[in-house]
Amino acid sequence: EAGVAQSPRYKIIEKRQSVAFWCNPISGHATLYWYQQILGQGPKLLIQFQNNGVVDDSQLPKDRFSAERLKGVDSTLKIQPAKLEDSAVYLCASSRTGGEFGKETQYFGPGTRLLVL
Amino acid sequence: DAKTTQPPSMDCAEGRAANLPCNHSTISGNEYVYWYRQIHSQGPQYIIHGLKNNETNEMASLIITEDRKSSTLILPHATLRDTAVYYCIVRGANDYKLSFGAGTTVTVRA
Numbered sequence: 001e002a003g004v005a006q007s008p009r010y011k012i013i014e015k016r017q018s019v020a021f022w023c024n025p026i027s028g029h030a031t032l033y034w035y036q037q038i039l040g041q042g043p044k045l046l047i048q049f050q051n052n053g054v055v056d057d058s059q060l061p062k063d064r065f066s067a068e069r070l071k072g073v074d075s076t077l078k079i080q081p082a083k084l085e086d087s088a089v090y091l092c093a094s095s096r097t098g099g100e101f102g103k104e105t106q107y108f109g110p111g112t113r114l115l116v117l
Numbered sequence: 118d119a120k121t122t123q124p125p126s127m128d129c130a131e132g133r134a135a136n137l138p139c140n141h142s143t144i145s146g147n148e149y150v151y152w153y154r155q156i157h158s159q160g161p162q163y164i165i166h167g168l169k170n171n172e173t174n175e176m177a178s179l180i181i182t183e184d185r186k187s188s189t190l191i192l193p194h195a196t197l198r199d200t201a202v203y204y205c206i207v208r209g210a211n212d213y214k215l216s217f218g219a220g221t222t223v224t225v226r227a
Contacts, residue, residue, distance in 0.1 A: 004160070031213070040219075042218055045214040048214065091161070093160070108160030108161045110160050
């Protein structure tokens with residue numbers, strides 16, 4: 001079974017520029033998550049999709065961040081305009097969602113490392 | 118709003134068992150204990166989870182105390198490739214997100 005795919009793996013931009021990240025979840029997984037991991041900290045959830053609908057985006061800075069999951073498969077996360085504090089690793093995860101969330105394993109991709117100069 | 122407490126770091130000798138403690142004194146009856154690890158420059162990797170009973174899989178064993186206020190992850194024969202940050206996470210039956218703390222940085226030494 002192929003894992004969660006993310007691209008690009010690394011990105012360097014200047015502040016005020018825009019950037020987009022792509023995620024392809026494990027086949028058949030209905031739920032997709034985007035996490036942000038700042039250096040030295042654990043990952044923090046930004047947004048969760050179930051199929052192509054948003055379940056939780058309460059931690060997403062909506063003035064600059066946006067995400068979509070068209071057709072309920074791939075997802076993109078965009079930052080526009082980027083700030084210095086957005087430098088972090090952006091992780092995508094997916095889970096099957098067949099029952100109780102608490103029993104479901106989330107599988108993570110390798111992440112995209114963003115550096116904003 | 119951390120629900121778990123872990124030591125910030127620990128060392129382990131290669132080939133020996135690594136015992137990683139986690140305190141979760143406020144855990145409620147329907148909350149699971151999950152363990153993930155994150156090897157440098159990779160995404161978090163699921164290890165194991167449990168509710169009340171001890172669990173074992175090909176990667177590790179999870180020992181949960183009878184009162185469920187603490188647990189221990191056991192890596193039976195640590196290798197250099199087990200060097201990683203290990204996260205203990207308490208997650209309710211209806212919690213869709215994983216709330217990561219700072220974790221324990223485990224260094225396996227030859």
